[in-house]
Amino acid sequence: xxxxxxxxxxxxxxxxxxxxxxxxxxxxxxxxxxxxxxxxxxxxxxxxxxxxxxxxxxxxxxxxxxxxxxxxxxxxxxxxxxxxxxxxxxxxxxxxxxxxxxxxxxxxxxxxxxxxxxxxxxxxxxxxxxxxxxxxxxxxxxxxxxxxxxxxxxxxxxxxxxxxxxxxxxxxxxxxxxxxxxxxxxxxxxxxxxxxxxxxxxxxxxxxxxxxxxxxxxxxxxxxxxxxxxxxxxxxxxxxxxxxxxxxxxxxxxxxxxxxxxxxxxxxxxxxxxxxxxxxxxxxxxxxxxxxxxxxxxxxxxxxxxxxxxxxxxxxxxxxxxxxxxxxxxxxxxxxxxxxxxxxxxxxxxxxxxxxxxxxxxxxxxxxxxxxxxxxxxxxxxxxxxxxxxxxxxxxxxxxxxxxxxxxxxxxxxxxxxxxxxxxxxxxxxxxxxxxxxxxxxxxxxxxxxxxxxxxxxxxxxxxxxxxxxxxxxxxxxxxxxxxxxxxxxxxxxxxxxxxxxxxxxxxxxxxxxxxxxxxxxxxxxxxxxxxxxxxxxxxxxxxxxxxxxxxxxxxxxxxxxxxxxxxxxxxxxxx
Amino acid sequence: xxxxxxxxxxxxxxxxxxxxxxxxxxxxxxxxxxxxxxxxxxxxxxxxxxxxxxxxxxxxxxxxxxxxxxxxxxxxxxxxxxxxxxxxxxxxxxxxxxxxxxxxxxxxxxxxxxxxxxxxxxxxxxxxxxxxxxxxxxxxxxxxxxxxxxxxxxxxxxxxxxxxxxxxxxxxxxxxxxxxxxxxxxxxxxxxxxxxxxxxxxxxxxxxxxxxxxxxxxxxxxxxxxxxxxxxxxxxxxxxxxxxxxxxxxxxxxxxxxxxxxxxxxxxxxxxxxxxxxxxxxxxxxxxxxxxxxxxxxxxxxxx
Numbered sequence: 001x002x003x004x005x006x007x008x009x010x011x012x013x014x015x016x017x018x019x020x021x022x023x024x025x026x027x028x029x030x031x032x033x034x035x036x037x038x039x040x041x042x043x044x045x046x047x048x049x050x051x052x053x054x055x056x057x058x059x060x061x062x063x064x065x066x067x068x069x070x071x072x073x074x075x076x077x078x079x080x081x082x083x084x085x086x087x088x089x090x091x092x093x094x095x096x097x098x099x100x101x102x103x104x105x106x107x108x109x110x111x112x113x114x115x116x117x118x119x120x121x122x123x124x125x126x127x128x129x130x131x132x133x134x135x136x137x138x139x140x141x142x143x144x145x146x147x148x149x150x151x152x153x154x155x156x157x158x159x160x161x162x163x164x165x166x167x168x169x170x171x172x173x174x175x176x177x178x179x180x181x182x183x184x185x186x187x188x189x190x191x192x193x194x195x196x197x198x199x200x201x202x203x204x205x206x207x208x209x210x211x212x213x214x215x216x217x218x219x220x221x222x223x224x225x226x227x228x229x230x231x232x233x234x235x236x237x238x239x240x241x242x243x244x245x246x247x248x249x250x251x252x253x254x255x256x257x258x259x260x261x262x263x264x265x266x267x268x269x270x271x272x273x274x275x276x277x278x279x280x281x282x283x284x285x286x287x288x289x290x291x292x293x294x295x296x297x298x299x300x301x302x303x304x305x306x307x308x309x310x311x312x313x314x315x316x317x318x319x320x321x322x323x324x325x326x327x328x329x330x331x332x333x334x335x336x337x338x339x340x341x342x343x344x345x346x347x348x349x350x351x352x353x354x355x356x357x358x359x360x361x362x363x364x365x366x367x368x369x370x371x372x373x374x375x376x377x378x379x380x381x382x383x384x385x386x387x388x389x390x391x392x393x394x395x396x397x398x399x400x401x402x403x404x405x406x407x408x409x410x411x412x413x414x415x416x417x418x419x420x421x422x423x424x425x426x427x428x429x430x431x432x433x434x435x436x437x438x439x440x441x442x443x444x445x446x447x448x449x450x451x452x453x454x455x456x457x458x459x460x461x462x463x464x465x466x467x468x469x470x471x472x473x474x475x476x477x478x479x480x481x482x483x484x485x486x487x488x489x490x491x492x493x494x495x496x497x498x499x500x501x502x503x504x505x506x507x508x509x510x511x512x513x514x515x516x517x518x519x520x521x522x523x524x525x526x527x528x529x530x531x532x533x534x535x536x537x538x539x540x541x542x543x544x545x546x547x548x549x550x551x552x553x554x555x556x557x558x559x560x561x562x563x564x565x566x567x568x569x570x571x572x573x574x575x576x
Numbered sequence: 577x578x579x580x581x582x583x584x585x586x587x588x589x590x591x592x593x594x595x596x597x598x599x600x601x602x603x604x605x606x607x608x609x610x611x612x613x614x615x616x617x618x619x620x621x622x623x624x625x626x627x628x629x630x631x632x633x634x635x636x637x638x639x640x641x642x643x644x645x646x647x648x649x650x651x652x653x654x655x656x657x658x659x660x661x662x663x664x665x666x667x668x669x670x671x672x673x674x675x676x677x678x679x680x681x682x683x684x685x686x687x688x689x690x691x692x693x694x695x696x697x698x699x700x701x702x703x704x705x706x707x708x709x710x711x712x713x714x715x716x717x718x719x720x721x722x723x724x725x726x727x728x729x730x731x732x733x734x735x736x737x738x739x740x741x742x743x744x745x746x747x748x749x750x751x752x753x754x755x756x757x758x759x760x761x762x763x764x765x766x767x768x769x770x771x772x773x774x775x776x777x778x779x780x781x782x783x784x785x786x787x788x789x790x791x792x793x794x795x796x797x798x799x800x801x802x803x804x805x806x807x808x809x810x811x812x813x814x815x816x817x818x819x820x821x822x823x824x825x826x827x828x829x830x831x832x833x834x835x836x837x838x839x840x841x842x843x844x845x846x847x848x849x850x851x852x853x854x855x856x857x858x859x860x861x862x863x864x865x866x867x868x869x870x871x872x873x874x875x876x877x878x879x880x
Contacts, residue, residue, distance in 0.1 A: 509655055
């Protein structure tokens with residue numbers, strides 16, 4: 001498909017120009033301009049000579065790309081496999097893989113007609129073609145006669161070779177230079193090119209040309225990679241009238257869910273991630289994505305997850321189509337399913353009913369509710385929490401075999417794993433020396449006064465307050481995990497041995513401090529690292545007389561690591 | 577709460593109709609009647625349960641001789657360590673009780689995002705020291721207080737938690753009423769853990785309000801001991817009087833000693849920064865200004 005936006009009155013010739021080959025050249029021309037003889041590639045001066053009243057705009061390739069990407073998202077209403085045409089340096093069109101989709105729209109012709117009509121409503125003039133190969137469709141959309149392409153050309157797969165035979169070689173998505181060279185030797189059409197022995201062509205023009213030829217004829221497979229991964233299952237609704245109201249939106253979501261749940265049940269799958277997309281009449285696509293902690297096809301639960309966010313959806317002047325896709329699915333065998341009537345209590349656990357929506361009785365399928373009764377409730381809760389707070393913010397702790405306190409626990413997102421039931425036996429939790437109940441994300445630098453070499457501080461300053469240590473325990477030495485690569489920028493300090501102390505100050509607050517690294521043999525017997533001027537009440541006279549004092553050094557923790565000032569101290573946690 | 581007026585008259589007649597009762601019996605009967613009427617609005621079918629804190633002195637100060645499940649409790653912490661520690665100790669009691677009852681021991685703890693405030697974050701290995709099993713914990717992290725409170729309310733709607741904790745900085749009356757109602761419907765104990773400085777003077781629908789701050793532990797303290805000591809004020813309790821204790825947590829239970837209220841140190845807003853990361857907005861004010869926020873509950877004593 002070739003797309004050009006006609007936002008201005010179509011009568012006036014209009015071209016888009018770009019700086020190319022030392023001058024401004026026409027990059028794209030509208031129908032009126034082409035009627036006046038202006039063709040892409042022509043110098044702007046020549047075009048102006050042909051038609052002095054030409055309206056000109058500079059090319060904005062980034063905006064073009066963004067508009068095309070948006071249009072590709074819009075096109076996913078027809079098929080999940082929509083991608084940008086990456087031929088050349090600029091995306092100039094869209095590819096849709098409509099395999100198995102066309103019958104939903106009444107056949108390929110009807111699909112193309114619908115596509116072109118809807119694009120015209122959006123103000124986009126499109127040329128479209130459907131063929132057995134992407135190469136053939138590309139060629140036909142660009143090189144078929146204008147009325148045919150504007151209507152939408154459909155070529156049956158057996159007719160591909162005959163139809164392509166009459167098109168110029170440029171239709172093979174080859175470089176213009178190659179096309180010109182072929183033209184000079186008389187190979188003007190694809191049909192003529194196909195007659196030439198292949199070895200000759202490869203020797204003269206390289207393998208690329210034959211690749212393109214084979215791709216167009218369908219002799220080699222050319223996959224279309226979609227913008228977004230194609231969902232495992234999807235259900236779509238097309239509305240006769242645009243819907244914009246809450247009730248209609250909810251009803252359509254319900255219908256889509258019911259359809260998709262039936263599909264999931266038929267294939268023995270449960271959804272982990274779902275996306276509900278509404279295609280607005282103005283060409284925008286708005287969507288909601290939800291995740292669940294375990295595969296589910298529970299209508300009530302899924303509806304609730306969507307319902308919380310449906311009212312925040314901005315449908316503008318209405319949406320004319322909706323697509324619900326199960327983007328991630330997992331196995332959920334049917335034998336684990338038990339039917340339970342909504343609104344009834346669990347006193348009727350074994351109601352043998354089918355999933356029926358139309359009859360007015362709504363049934364929901366929920367996973368096995370034996371011992372997992374509570375687990376299923378918690379999983380449903382985790383889904384609701386995760387969909388509002390963020391999937392990574394509903395977590396459970398898992399022990400990690402590491403002596404570094406900050407690494408000893410890992411928080412796993414509930415929605416990332418199979419379930420929160422904890423099927424695998426977890427590693428044992430730390431049961432050694434006491435651990436604080438509260439840990440700082442980043443150990444906080446403190447200023448301490450501590451006798452060397454391995455003694456706890458006598459006094460320390462944390463967050464501008466001096467704490468006098470009345471009781472202490474330690475050290476607990478935590479070694480270096482030398483086998484781990486230091487994070488960039490962490491420096492040598494993160495690899496220093498830590499000596500942890502549990503201390504209590506005079507008000508009874510209990511802290512977890514550590515000294516990062518060891519004193520050097522040459523260090524003075526006592527390290528006093530504090531800012532004396534700012535803190536006159538620090539009782540220096542309390543020190544025992546045989547200790548000598550080092551002069552005050554800066555409070556900045558960054559300077560502690562210098563060899564002169566000894567190792568740095570940090571406060572890492574708070575005890576109860 | 578709207579009372580069904582037609583239901584009161586016969587019920588009242590029945591409780592007063594019998595003769596030969598003492599005034600105390602009358603009072604008890606009336607209380608039971610009021611409780612029955614109040615519970616009519618919540619047709620949960622749950623009988624109210626209470627969890628002993630393992631210390632008779634504290635239990636008797638609480639209605640029902642223990643910490644009520646199906647109610648909202650508010651804990652104001654003067655410092656993060658004491659608050660989290662006391663919270664963990666209470667959860668350990670609930671965990672123990674749920675274990676003996678054979679009920680679910682799962683806990684939901686809703687907290688601010690890690691690193692959102694200057695305060696530290698709950699450190700799960702520390703829970704082990706209180707006898708708790710971290711595998712039973714589910715954490716929900718929110719950016720704003722209303723998200724955290726919403727998570728708590730959602731958690732209270734699900735049967736299957738032994739307790740639900742929300743770590744927030746503010747809680748207004750409306751929110752506390754909502755949560756108290758949700759807790760009552762579910763029969764699950766709900767705890768609000770918040771910095772003491774933001775808790776001052778605010779009305780709340782919580783059944784109990786506690787104020788906890790650190791106190792020096794007893795000497796000599798054994799090496800590797802898990803003992804923790806706090807000054808604990810039961811600031812408010814519905815249907816009871818406020819009390820003060822010095823409590824020690826040891827071997828899975830509290831022991832309490834009465835403490836005169838005058839011992840209560842003033843909330844240290846001097847630097848403010850370590851009270852659940854409250855920004856030090858209070859730090860540089862004059863004493864007069866400070867006293868308006870310091871005066872938490874009764875017995876305000878200003879240290880010059």
